[in-house]
Amino acid sequence: MNDDKLLQLAIVFGGLSLLAVGGTNVIIPEMHHDVVGVQHWMSDADFAAVFAIAQAAPGPSSLIVTLIGYRVAGLPGAAVATLALITLPVLLTYFLTLVWERARDANWHRAVEHGLGPLTVGLVFASGAVIAKTADHTLSAYILTALATAVFVFSKVNPLIVVGACGLVGYLNWV
């Protein structure tokens, strides 16, 4: 039974890892669909929570999969989910590193870099929108989100301070 879950974790996150062009933030809507809608591994509220923890915690936000794996199958699940997400990209990066210097000025490299940029931006916005909806954002939560976004864009304040301040606003039951 548990082996089945570990296998499912490996398949779901291994597949998602190859769609993460421009980073793991672009696969959040797809991950939400798989994890909540198809596999029923956790509720909407839990998914929004592990997303928030992974974004707010130090380290790569891709570690959201570590928490999902942990939720599904404990520490073995955390290990399998993390390895599933990183193995294929790591191998791909390893092999391309070996040939990258020679391809530096190739046409495909410029086309891919310029073309994927805008797609990544649109998908990152989509991730933010999907999480806001999943978390059942109230009007005050949208306002807090807008304020936090503005601070992140226009100032160089350490994000942990903003996260802490928003957590305090939540603690005071203002959102």
Next chain:
Amino acid sequence: MTEPTPSPLSPPTLLDLMLGFGKIAVVSFGGGLSAWARQVVVEERRWLDDDDFLSALTLCRILPGPNQLNLAVYVGTRTRGFPGAIAALIGLLTLPIGIILALGAVYFAYRDEPQVQAVLRGITAASVGLTLSMGFKVLPRYKTDPMAWALIVASFIAAGVMRYPLLPTLAVLCPIAIAWYWPRKPRETPTP
């Protein structure tokens, strides 16, 4: 900054790589990992020169998967081959994985407490803001490029509004984007 970076004194050991990326993980608490990685990899340890590092960042943005992990793999591979890549990954991930598991365990133990939910509502708002800000920060780059706006809007609507599956979405939009930005004859080259 203007002077060329001196070449590496000697290749790092596996332990050097692990400790170096462990340091990057620690000092980048709160973000700015690429900048900190450059600081450690180029300035302090001189494992790569500046050009090499920028080229690595480009590759890591193009490739699927977590960008920061790809960067660790690149630096590890260039300096010590595959074992170097693994050492850099272990250095970068060990502490963050420990922290996130501890936070997750606390969350799943106390998630039914109203106060925990209240704090998380606030943190979720901040996290969504952090995600959106990544997009807003690079928007000015595209202000004179209508095709980029079309791609941004198309991918946002497909993934965020219509919730189309990502694979077909990328299968349609990626070839269009790459074909459009394929370098053409100098006269026609789009301004990036």
